[in-house]
Amino acid sequence: MAVHHFAQAQAINPVLANAFRAIRAADPRATTGALYASPDDLLRQVDLPEFSTLIKFIVASLNATAQQANAAAWPAGRHGLELELIGVWFQIQNGDAFHDVHTHGNCSWSGVYYVQLDTPEQRSAHPKLGALNGATRFYSPMFMLQGGAYVDRGNAWMQQSTLDVTPQEGDLVLFPSFLPHKAMPYSGERDRIIVSFNAQIRAPGGDDLLLRYAGV
Ligand SMILES: [Fe+2]
Numbered sequence: 001m002a003v004h005h006f007a008q009a010q011a012i013n014p015v016l017a018n019a020f021r022a023i024r025a026a027d028p029r030a031t032t033g034a035l036y037a038s039p040d041d042l043l044r045q046v047d048l049p050e051f052s053t054l055i056k057f058i059v060a061s062l063n064a065t066a067q068q069a070n071a072a073a074w075p076a077g078r079h080g081l082e083l084e085l086i087g088v089w090f091q092i093q094n095g096d097a098f099h100d101v102h103t104h105g106n107c108s109w110s111g112v113y114y115v116q117l118d119t120p121e122q123r124s125a126h127p128k129l130g131a132l133n134g135a136t137r138f139y140s141p142m143f144m145l146q147g148g149a150y151v152d153r154g155n156a157w158m159q160q161s162t163l164d165v166t167p168q169e170g171d172l173v174l175f176p177s178f179l180p181h182k183a184m185p186y187s188g189e190r191d192r193i194i195v196s197f198n199a200q201i202r203a204p205g206g207d208d209l210l211l212r213y214a215g216v
Helices: 009-026 049-069 120-126 141-147 151-156
Strands: 002-005 035-037 082-093 099-103 111-115 137-140 162-165 171-177 182-187 191-201
Touching: 002 049, 009 049, 009 111, 009 141, 035 099, 049 082, 049 111, 049 171, 049 191, 082 137, 082 182, 171 182, 182 191
Parallel strands: none
Antiparallel strands: 002 171, 035 082, 082 191, 099 182, 111 171, 111 191, 137 162, 137 182
C-alpha cells in the first residue's frame, strides 16, 4: 500500500466537487439517499483540465508504487508496460452512510482519492463515530485466518489485522485490488467525496499470462 498527496488539491478539489455534484443532480438513477456512487466512466464523462491533472497525478503515483512493489519481478523496470485505468468513479457520502466490506475485481491496483471531507479534528469530535468517522478500513488477508487459529505471544504481531486510514483532503491511497476494505460511517458538515479507480498494468499486446513476465 502507499499514500501520496496531491500538491494541487486545494485549488482543484473544489472544482471537482462541483462537477461531481452536477453529475449526481443530472443522473436520473440517483436517489436522495446518504450514499451516491456514479457510473465508472468518468474518463468519458468529465472533460475538465482539473480532472485531467488529477488523473495524471493518479497515473504517476500508480506507476511509482507498482514499480516499487514489483522491483524484484520487473527485471527491466517499468519500461514498455502499459497502465490502463479501467474504471473511475466518485462517491458522495454523509448522514452516517458507509460502504461495506468489498474488493475490486479485474484489476491489480485500486485506489481512493479524497476530494472533500471534514478535517480529522472535526470528524473525531462526532459523539458516536469518533476518530473513525470517515476513515477507510483495510483488512489484512490474515483477518480470515484468525478464526480458531493458534494464538500466543509468538504470533502477537498477527492480531492487528486491520489498518484504518484517517484521510485528509488531497490524500491518495493505493492498494492491491484484492485487499478487502470498507468506507466507515461518515457524518460531517460537508459531504465526504471520493474518487475511486481500478488499474491494470500490462505488457504491450496484453499477453501477461502467468509466468510470461520474463523479458518485460
Ligand atoms: Fe472500494
